[in-house]
Amino acid sequence: xxxxxxxxxxxxxxxxxxxxxxxxxxxxxxxxxxxxxxxxxxxxxxxxxxxxxxxxxxxxxxxxxxxxxxxxxxxxxxxxxxxxxxxxxxxxxxxxxxxxxxxxxxxxxxxxxxxxxxxxxxxxxxxxxxxxxxxxxxxxxxxxxxxxxxxxxxxxxxxxxxxxxxxxxxxxxxxxxxxxxxxxxxxxxxxxxxxxxxxxxxxxxxxxxxxxxx
Numbered sequence: 001x002x003x004x005x006x007x008x009x010x011x012x013x014x015x016x017x018x019x020x021x022x023x024x025x026x027x028x029x030x031x032x033x034x035x036x037x038x039x040x041x042x043x044x045x046x047x048x049x050x051x052x053x054x055x056x057x058x059x060x061x062x063x064x065x066x067x068x069x070x071x072x073x074x075x076x077x078x079x080x081x082x083x084x085x086x087x088x089x090x091x092x093x094x095x096x097x098x099x100x101x102x103x104x105x106x107x108x109x110x111x112x113x114x115x116x117x118x119x120x121x122x123x124x125x126x127x128x129x130x131x132x133x134x135x136x137x138x139x140x141x142x143x144x145x146x147x148x149x150x151x152x153x154x155x156x157x158x159x160x161x162x163x164x165x166x167x168x169x170x171x172x173x174x175x176x177x178x179x180x181x182x183x184x185x186x187x188x189x190x191x192x193x194x195x196x197x198x199x200x201x202x203x204x205x206x207x208x209x210x211x212x213x214x
Contacts, residue, residue, distance in 0.1 A: 009206075023045050065083060066082075079099075080208065097111070097170075117189050121144075121156035
């Protein structure tokens, strides 16, 4: 029960905290959450959220795609990002950092970042369309692929998003990467690729970040 799970999760934080998310569409669109109306509207189509509101939690859902959380201890701004291969090839983490600078005057060097559990290069095989998409946007991206057979390769989306964060001036010391593959650890995490095939359905992980109430 999704609503009950969210209620239990929020109860951990005590009274006054609110939660919001979006309708994810594998895009590069970023939503700024500033008003009560924006908090209540969870139907916006996008794949990243950013805010600086105290007492608010924002989250993204994943089940093999890469969740990325960003927090700025200086301005109090924060962001949650859903980065599948489509979002990654469109540099959604870069666009989110840019949005945080434009809207909250965030200095990227101050950001503390977490890249969460996702399908890793050990298991995540993709086709020629994905290889070509990365090649057209990132000419030096060959190191992200491990060839498997003609027209196929395994891709390292953890590393791709790590490098995009670094390209914004964020130190590698400020970026934590979860050492888990969702496709391997279905005892801990949901995996669309594994569980959709074996069970016909799967759940979603929720990666959440926010600011404590002042």
